[in-house]
Amino acid sequence: MPIDHKRINGPEDTLPYQLFTKLNRKSLEQKYKELVQDGKRHDSRAPLEHRKIFMKTGVVSQAKGSAYIEVEKTKVMVSVFDPREIPNRQDYSLKGEIYCEFKFAPFSCEKRRLHQLDAEEKQYSQIMKKALEATVCRHEFPNFQVDIYALVLHNDGSALSAAITAAGLALSHAGVPMYDLITSATLGIQKDTILIDPTTIEERICRTPFWKEKEDNEHGLVVLSMLHTHNQVAQFYQSGSISLDKLPHLIETLEKACADTIPVIQQCLVKHVIKTIKKSSNVIEV
Amino acid sequence: MGLSEAEKTYVLHGVEENLRVDGRDREEYRPMELETDVVSHAFGSARLRLANTDVLVAVKIEVDAPFPERPYEGKLEFFVDCSFSSMITWVLNKMKPQMASSPMNSHMASKKMLAKERTIKMISMDIGLPSSSANATPNFEGRGGEVLAAEISNCLSSAYCSSLSFDLTKLCILQGKKCWKLYVDILILECGGNLFDAISIAVKVALRNTQVPRVKCIDMDGNNVEISVCHDMFDCQRLNVENAPVMVTVCKIGDKCIVDPDVAEEQCSVGSVVVAVSGNRFSTVLQTGMGSLHPLTLVDCLKMGHKVGQKLDEAVKEVLKESLRGGDVGFIK
Numbered sequence: 001m002p003i004d005h006k007r008i009n010g011p012e013d014t015l016p017y018q019l020f021t022k023l024n025r026k027s028l029e030q031k032y033k034e035l036v037q038d039g040k041r042h043d044s045r046a047p048l049e050h051r052k053i054f055m056k057t058g059v060v061s062q063a064k065g066s067a068y069i070e071v072e073k074t075k076v077m078v079s080v081f082d083p084r085e086i087p088n089r090q091d092y093s094l095k096g097e098i099y100c101e102f103k104f105a106p107f108s109c110e111k112r113r114l115h116q117l118d119a120e121e122k123q124y125s126q127i128m129k130k131a132l133e134a135t136v137c138r139h140e141f142p143n144f145q146v147d148i149y150a151l152v153l154h155n156d157g158s159a160l161s162a163a164i165t166a167a168g169l170a171l172s173h174a175g176v177p178m179y180d181l182i183t184s185a186t187l188g189i190q191k192d193t194i195l196i197d198p199t200t201i202e203e204r205i206c207r208t209p210f211w212k213e214k215e216d217n218e219h220g221l222v223v224l225s226m227l228h229t230h231n232q233v234a235q236f237y238q239s240g241s242i243s244l245d246k247l248p249h250l251i252e253t254l255e256k257a258c259a260d261t262i263p264v265i266q267q268c269l270v271k272h273v274i275k276t277i278k279k280s281s282n283v284i285e286v
Numbered sequence: 287m288g289l290s291e292a293e294k295t296y297v298l299h300g301v302e303e304n305l306r307v308d309g310r311d312r313e314e315y316r317p318m319e320l321e322t323d324v325v326s327h328a329f330g331s332a333r334l335r336l337a338n339t340d341v342l343v344a345v346k347i348e349v350d351a352p353f354p355e356r357p358y359e360g361k362l363e364f365f366v367d368c369s370f371s372s373m374i375t376w377v378l379n380k381m382k383p384q385m386a387s388s389p390m391n392s393h394m395a396s397k398k399m400l401a402k403e404r405t406i407k408m409i410s411m412d413i414g415l416p417s418s419s420a421n422a423t424p425n426f427e428g429r430g431g432e433v434l435a436a437e438i439s440n441c442l443s444s445a446y447c448s449s450l451s452f453d454l455t456k457l458c459i460l461q462g463k464k465c466w467k468l469y470v471d472i473l474i475l476e477c478g479g480n481l482f483d484a485i486s487i488a489v490k491v492a493l494r495n496t497q498v499p500r501v502k503c504i505d506m507d508g509n510n511v512e513i514s515v516c517h518d519m520f521d522c523q524r525l526n527v528e529n530a531p532v533m534v535t536v537c538k539i540g541d542k543c544i545v546d547p548d549v550a551e552e553q554c555s556v557g558s559v560v561v562a563v564s565g566n567r568f569s570t571v572l573q574t575g576m577g578s579l580h581p582l583t584l585v586d587c588l589k590m591g592h593k594v595g596q597k598l599d600e601a602v603k604e605v606l607k608e609s610l611r612g613g614d615v616g617f618i619k
């Protein structure tokens with residue numbers, strides 16, 4: 001990857017100190033045992049329980065629409081900017097375009113992230129774009145482009161789905177025409193343990209298989225975004241190694257998790273509408 | 287290539303009748319042509335032609351230090367280049383107006399034009415393109431190619447990420463100090479639809495074809511590590527690609543799903559799902575395309591992708607077996 005010479009990136013080959021702590025030396029088997037103990041995870045949630053969500057609109061005054069989401073420690077800010085003409089485009093496109101940028105702040109993860117988008121961020125941008133393309137009525141603004149920027153302030157797992165959910169809220173805050181509200185959820189699987197909304201530690205455990213030879217060594221992460229009123233999957237991404245028999249069940253579980261998030265967004269939007277009406281009625285009275 | 291509404295309806299009706307425009311049924315692939323050992327400077331290479339789609343994959347190996355969080359594993363990276371086919375289009379487009387406005391007399395101009403046209407034709411003949419700009423995939427122009435390339439390489443690295451699909455520990459030379467790094471360079475020579483499938487097969491075959499040098503001895507001097515590699519050119523080890531993923535693009539047209547869509551069919555589809563099948567599991571599933579899918583349709587797509595993927599994987603393995611039997615004959619070995 002070419003290096004941006006205008007920035008001082010700091011030493012290239014530094015390591016996060018966590019690699020050398022005792023916690024990291026635990027064997028995989030031990031980690032798996034500690035994943036769910038007495039039906040509870042390390043943050044005392046049930047395996048299929050989502051973390052608590054806080055959402056707020058209008059956090060960036062410069063942007064047309066913006067949203068902030070907190071899923072306990074995971075914090076993401078999304079801003080949406082006015083439609084503008086697609087730059088450097090010769091032909092006329094009948095449908096509007098969406099530009100997405102998903103960025104981890106340099107301090108958001110264990111390892112310091114650089115200012116440029118790396119491969120993982122590019123992939124997440126692409127997935128986010130795919131999810132939002134299916135949500136926005138793109139025929140309403142032909143030849144124009146809407147810019148969406150997601151910035152992860154703190155990554156404690158499931159950052160991508162938090163960003164997609166927040167982007168949906170930010171788009172509706174910006175008044176961009178949409179078919180439906182979009183919500184997204186992540187799921188981790190290791191052996192036969194299914195964890196909704198995994199934290200960073202759980203995500204890491206789900207990324208690697210424990211046994212090579214045994215049959216039940218399924219593992220992986222699944223991200224699903226839903227448009228609920230129409231019952232449509234806007235985006236689906238799975239990694240790891242999961243059998244065909246398990247996937248339909250996982251999809252169903254994720255659908256439910258997505259549906260549970262809807263009221264939070266609705267409440268947040270209602271709050272925003274009430275606030276705006278109050279403001280405008282105040283102006284009229286004056 | 288833009289399709290009119292009537293053409294789209296024609297394709298759609300064909301899919302519904304289970305008889306597609308080129309006579310295939312919904313679960314059938316176009317014929318493939320596979321060549322290995324095509325690049326002599328690479329450690330392993332493969333070229334795959336799937337009807338009009340042409341992909342060249344070459345594997346290069348270098349010595350590197352492993353990631354500190356995974357000291358037992360080697361490295362594997364994918365680079366996709368779509369720019370080549372767009373360059374040809376670009377050359378064709380660029381030359382035409384120049385010829386028209388050349389300030390020479392008509393006779394000279396026409397002679398020169400002929401000469402130029404011939405060179406263009408030769409370029410396009412060399413790589414097996416039609417001499418018109420039929421390969422002008424608008425997605426490839428400018429930065430569009432970059433986005434597609436990033437999508438494909440991300441999907442590949444995600445599919446090869448799990449150690450159940452590809453074992454990176456075999457590439458470790460000395461734990462925490464030295465490992466092999468595989469650079470898999472993918473060049474798209476022509477795009478005739480269904481890039482994901484073609485590339486995944488070509489990558490699998492190229493990795494099978496790759497010869498990793500055998501390490502004879504490792505000398506440790508304090509922190510310095512010196513390795514020496516076998517001098518015998520033919521003493522090398524092969525990679526295990528038993529479970530290397532094969533990708534299948536399942537494309538939804540109308541109410542039905544098809545595999546291996548050509549360019550026209552890709553345009554008619556509302557959404558598609560790329561499944562990477564490794565053994566009997568999915569190593570990656572990625573929804574692509576513009577539209578959204580009903581959850582039940584998604585499951586149907588997964589089932590179809592799983593079935594076709596396993597068939598495809600078997601076919602690839604059979605071809606590999608045959609080529610190995612034939613390939614080792616000769617007086618050198």
